[in-house]
Amino acid sequence: MALQGVMDTLKNANLEEIGVSFSLADLLRDLRIDGNNVYIKLFSPSEKYHDYLKEKAEKVLKSIGAEQVEVEFTSEPPKQQQPPPQPPPQQNPFENRRRIPGVKKVIAVASGKGGVGKSTVAVNLAAALKKMGYEVGYLDADMYGPSGPTMLGAKDKQVTATPDNKLIPPEAHGIKMMSIGLLLPSEDTPVIWRGPVLFKALSQFLFDINWGEGLDFLIIDLPPGTGDVQITLGQTAEIDGAVIVTTPQDVALIDVKKGIQMFNEVQIPVLGIVENMSYFVCPDNGKAYEIFGKSKTEEIAKQYNTELLGKIPIEPKVAEFADLGIPIVLAKEDSNSAKAFMEIAQNVIRKLSE
Ligand SMILES: Nc1ncnc2c1ncn2[C@@H]1O[C@H](COP(=O)(O)OP(=O)(O)OP(=O)(O)O)[C@@H](O)[C@H]1O
Numbered sequence: 294m295a296l297q298g299v300m301d302t303l304k305n306a307n308l309e310e311i312g313v314s315f316s317l318a319d320l321l322r323d324l325r326i327d328g329n330n331v332y333i334k335l336f337s338p339s340e341k342y343h344d345y346l347k348e349k350a351e352k353v354l355k356s357i358g359a360e361q362v363e364v365e366f367t368s369e370p371p372k373q374q375q376p377p378p379q380p381p382p383q384q385n386p387f388e389n390r391r392r393i394p395g396v397k398k399v400i401a402v403a404s405g406k407g408g409v410g411k412s413t414v415a416v417n418l419a420a421a422l423k424k425m426g427y428e429v430g431y432l433d434a435d436m437y438g439p440s441g442p443t444m445l446g447a448k449d450k451q452v453t454a455t456p457d458n459k460l461i462p463p464e465a466h467g468i469k470m471m472s473i474g475l476l477l478p479s480e481d482t483p484v485i486w487r488g489p490v491l492f493k494a495l496s497q498f499l500f501d502i503n504w505g506e507g508l509d510f511l512i513i514d515l516p517p518g519t520g521d522v523q524i525t526l527g528q529t530a531e532i533d534g535a536v537i538v539t540t541p542q543d544v545a546l547i548d549v550k551k552g553i554q555m556f557n558e559v560q561i562p563v564l565g566i567v568e569n570m571s572y573f574v575c576p577d578n579g580k581a582y583e584i585f586g587k588s589k590t591e592e593i594a595k596q597y598n599t600e601l602l603g604k605i606p607i608e609p610k611v612a613e614f615a616d617l618g619i620p621i622v623l624a625k626e627d628s629n630s631a632k633a634f635m636e637i638a639q640n641v642i643r644k645l646s647e
């Protein structure tokens with residue numbers, strides 16, 4: 294006799310006659326089939342129904358060809374089914390994220406590769422937003438090579454503190470700014486930040502600054518790469534968007550991909566890519582030259598579902614004014630680079646409101 298046939302028969306054998314809604318199969322605790330002989334063990338706590346159940350089982354099983362039907366009973370309750378082991382609760386690394394107090398929108402400026410102009414973009418983005426009438430803060434989170442104080446002409450500014458020990462950011466060009474560079478004894482002091490120290494310094498930085506009455510935008514200038522600072526930032530603070538800076542060279546673009554992937558992993562939306570040092574306008578003939586070759590940034594932006602926020606030309610004045618502590622947006626507003634920065638600021642605002 295086939296097991297399936299026996300099971301089906303027991304399932305179909307309803308026990309309506311004794312006023313219950315289940316079948317013999319529901320009471321089954323054991324089943325053995327030996328040729329045409331069937332042995333079953335049924336659960337029945339009361340002897341009252343034994344005869345009825347035995348007769349019922351014999352009848353239905355013999356109707357499908359069983360010769361001998363042996364029925365036993367047990368009153369033992371069914372074994373409690375063990376619930377399947379649950380996976381340990383997943384710790385969401387982002388659940389402890391906090392908003393930086395007093396700031397409406399936090400924007401991180403990042404790059405996979407060093408020296409592509411991240412600080413230049415961060416400072417000029419801050420200046421462009423300020424020029425548009427917003428309240429803006431700039432936080433230099435580059436613990437290794439803080440260049441914010443130089444670029445904003447704020448090297449000699451003093452950082453004071455509130456009675457409850459919050460740092461008060463000095464202002465430069467109307468931008469509230471804070472940099473580890475302002476807290477170090479001298480410019481030559483080597484900064485060796487490692488793991489916990491870095492974490493502490495950064496979280497102090499992020500949350501222990503008194504940004505005053507409220508900022509519309511806080512621009513965070515990150516160190517290059519996809520390391521501790523970026524991860525710490527992603528896990529501790531709510532960042533509204535990241536701007537990734539690159540130059541048109543292939544080597545820099547490889548790092549753009551890494552940067553986008555990292556921000557996806559730490560769940561920070563990428564607002565778009567800024568291509569710096571895109572082209573050089575020859576002062577003699579006014580022609581634009583793509584010194585680093587044809588740009589692939591737009592292609593990569595599309596590929597990663599983001600956009601090109603703007604292209605900034607190489608202009609010696611950008612670096613000259615940076616060394617003087619004046620962002621080009623404020624120093625030479627009719628230059629190509631200043632215009633490009635203003636357009637980028639517009640695009641950033643648009644992306645944040647989408
Ligand atoms: N569009 C530009 N035209 C001319 N010079 C530029 C331009 N962008 C940046 N520079 C100059 O290039 C140098 C590097 O720029 P910047 O410091 O902004 O790069 P960074 O990515 O922040 O570097 P780091 O990785 O060290 O933090 C600076 O001297 C800066 O003034």
Ligand SMILES: [Mg+2]
Nearest residue numbers: 411412435440
């Ligand atoms: Mg920098």
